[in-house]
Amino acid sequence: MARFIERTKYDWWSTTWKLSIFVAVVLFAILVIYPWRGFLPTFLLILAGLWMYVSLVSRKSGYRCGNCGRAFQVPTTVNFFTTSSVGKNPDGTYYSYKTLTCPHCGKSSKARVLKRVDAQAAKGSGRLLK
Numbered sequence: 001m002a003r004f005i006e007r008t009k010y011d012w013w014s015t016t017w018k019l020s021i022f023v024a025v026v027l028f029a030i031l032v033i034y035p036w037r038g039f040l041p042t043f044l045l046i047l048a049g050l051w052m053y054v055s056l057v058s059r060k061s062g063y064r065c066g067n068c069g070r071a072f073q074v075p076t077t078v079n080f081f082t083t084s085s086v087g088k089n090p091d092g093t094y095y096s097y098k099t100l101t102c103p104h105c106g107k108s109s110k111a112r113v114l115k116r117v118d119a120q121a122a123k124g125s126g127r128l129l130k
């Protein structure tokens, strides 16, 4: 079983931390791999770094449908090809969302990012969320 909670400041920090690893991979690719091996290996390394980053993030997050309010999770591939946007709450804080199609109601809406919390050390991938 997995459930979802709203993200906290700590989660933003952990996202920043993962992002900085990705930036380090990109810098390494551009400064070291590019002069040494040329364009293609550089491009592939950046792509691999981006993929790792997205899969790390998607494993730990879910989305809340803006239409029906139910939580769902998307595969890494979907996360990889959709962009995140930032919205502002009425109280002045910010939240991030993606425009995703909800598997429950089938409507496309602004889906807020949620943090995934496992109720226990669950077996399996935990992708089957209802």
Ligand SMILES: [Zn+2]
Binding pocket: 065, 066, 067, 068, 069, 070, 102, 103, 104, 105, 106, 107
């Ligand atoms: Zn929905």
